[in-house]
Amino acid sequence: MNPLIVPGKLDSLSQIAQYVLAAAAEAELEKKASYGLRLAVDEIATNIIIHGYEESGSEGNLELCTELSDRNLTIVIEDTAVTYDPIEQALPSDLDKNLHEKSIGGLGVYLAIQGVDKFSYERVENRNRNIFTVERKGNR
Numbered sequence: 001m002n003p004l005i006v007p008g009k010l011d012s013l014s015q016i017a018q019y020v021l022a023a024a025a026e027a028e029l030e031k032k033a034s035y036g037l038r039l040a041v042d043e044i045a046t047n048i049i050i051h052g053y054e055e056s057g058s059e060g061n062l063e064l065c066t067e068l069s070d071r072n073l074t075i076v077i078e079d080t081a082v083t084y085d086p087i088e089q090a091l092p093s094d095l096d097k098n099l100h101e102k103s104i105g106g107l108g109v110y111l112a113i114q115g116v117d118k119f120s121y122e123r124v125e126n127r128n129r130n131i132f133t134v135e136r137k138g139n140r
Contacts, residue, residue, distance in 0.1 A: 001026065003065040008053040008079065016045050016064065020075060023066045027073035028137050036115030037134050041075055043112035044086060044130050052081025052128070070136070072117075077130045084128060085121045086113065 004019045006012035020041045024034035045062055053060055060080040067074040086109045113119045118133040 001066045001068075003063060005061050005063045008049050008060045008062055008081065010046070010049055012049070012062065013042060013045060016062070017042060019064055023068075023073060023075060024134075026066075027068055027134075029073060029134060030137055033134050033137075037073070037075065037132060040112040040115045040119065040132050041077065043108045044132075045077060047084070047086070047109065048077065048079050048081050048128070048130075052079060052084055056082050058082075072133050072135055074131060074133045076132075078127050080127055083123055085123070086130065087119070087121050 001019075001023055004015065006015050017038055020038045021034065024037055029037065041064075048062060052058075058081065063078045065076050065078075067076070116132045117135050118131075120131045122129045122131070
């Protein structure tokens with residue numbers, strides 16, 4: 001698949017979702033794996049747009065690319081927003097508390113990362129790189 005480059009705006013989320021679902025279809029992912037991948041990419045893309053661009057008063061693009069192998073589908077999101085490693089924020093500190101004691105928010109990244117087989121983050125020069133990998137049908 002060709003890469004997708006979209007503005008770092010909330011309006012771009014539907015294009016991102018379509019791209020992910022097209023990649024999942026090409027990889028012949030099972031429905032559950034496709035949904036988990038879409039949810040994960042959507043959550044991270046939303047955080048990049050809101051926290052990386054909008055809240056910091058900056059603008060930029062999100063660049064998505066796919067890599068398809070016999071075993072896996074990998075989607076990479078790159079951006080030039082402020083440095084943000086979702087893995088450092090992934091596990092809320094109050095998971096063991098009762099529901100009424102928990103703080104609002106903070107589960108999105110954690111749940112997103114749980115929806116893919118492998119998630120990694122790296123900072124390369126001035127770019128964030130979020131990498132999502134899902135095993136293909138027959139290899140799960």
